Amino acid sequence: GKLTMSWPTAQRMTVIANSESKTYDGQPLTNGAVAVSGDGFAEGEGAAYNVTGSQTNAGSSDNTFTYTLNPGTKADNYVIETAEGTLTVTPMTAEVVVNIQGSKLSKVYNGAEQSVNGYETAISNPLYTAADFAFSGTASVTGTDAGSYPMGLKAEQFQNTSKNFTNVKFVVNDGELTINPMPLTITAGSDSKAYNGTPLT
Numbered sequence: 001g002k003l004t005m006s007w008p009t010a011q012r013m014t015v016i017a018n019s020e021s022k023t024y025d026g027q028p029l030t031n032g033a034v035a036v037s038g039d040g041f042a043e044g045e046g047a048a049y050n051v052t053g054s055q056t057n058a059g060s061s062d063n064t065f066t067y068t069l070n071p072g073t074k075a076d077n078y079v080i081e082t083a084e085g086t087l088t089v090t091p092m093t094a095e096v097v098v099n100i101q102g103s104k105l106s107k108v109y110n111g112a113e114q115s116v117n118g119y120e121t122a123i124s125n126p127l128y129t130a131a132d133f134a135f136s137g138t139a140s141v142t143g144t145d146a147g148s149y150p151m152g153l154k155a156e157q158f159q160n161t162s163k164n165f166t167n168v169k170f171v172v173n174d175g176e177l178t179i180n181p182m183p184l185t186i187t188a189g190s191d192s193k194a195y196n197g198t199p200l201t
Helices: none
Strands: 011-017 020-023 034-038 047-051 059-063 065-069 078-083 085-090 096-102 104-108 114-117 119-123 133-135 140-143 147-150 158-160 168-173 176-180
Touching: 011 047, 065 078, 104 114, 114 176, 140 147, 140 176, 158 168
Parallel strands: 011 078, 020 085, 096 168, 104 176
Antiparallel strands: 011 034, 047 065, 059 085, 096 119, 114 140, 133 158, 147 176
16 A cells, blocks of 8 residues: 655744824824734744834834744744734824914114014914924014014915824914104203393393
């Protein structure tokens, strides 16, 4: 008769890093879990997984990982396929209000050119900062004569540049330079004399 040899076949499995998504909150999105499908490991054998994927800003990236077989687990006994999950951060759609207050300054006329510049911001969401928008105007104004000089700030000069926020509203209160007239007091001179029949001036 024939002698039949039966060779053991390797265990087949797929290791998949989990996928996850969330709305942007300024914190990294991670998921350290993996799922093992297929034959799996023999009893008492296995692997350690190091999941390194991370996504903070709006967008997607692979949930990357590596694995190390446990002591006593032989690589030749397994056919392991890996697949990375996807980490997805979606932009925040809740309204963010950016209040812009142009600088205001009141000065007294002195014959020279005077100026005021800059603006202050107050933002409804602490995750949104001045680095998330662009300003295309000029935040300064100069004047010499007495009067009021508006800075000319407008909401359309401010533009959201962050992909993490889709609903940003700019509320602008213009800055202004006010030059007040110089107060002057003019006093006629005084004098006195004994009467001598000629006008005193």
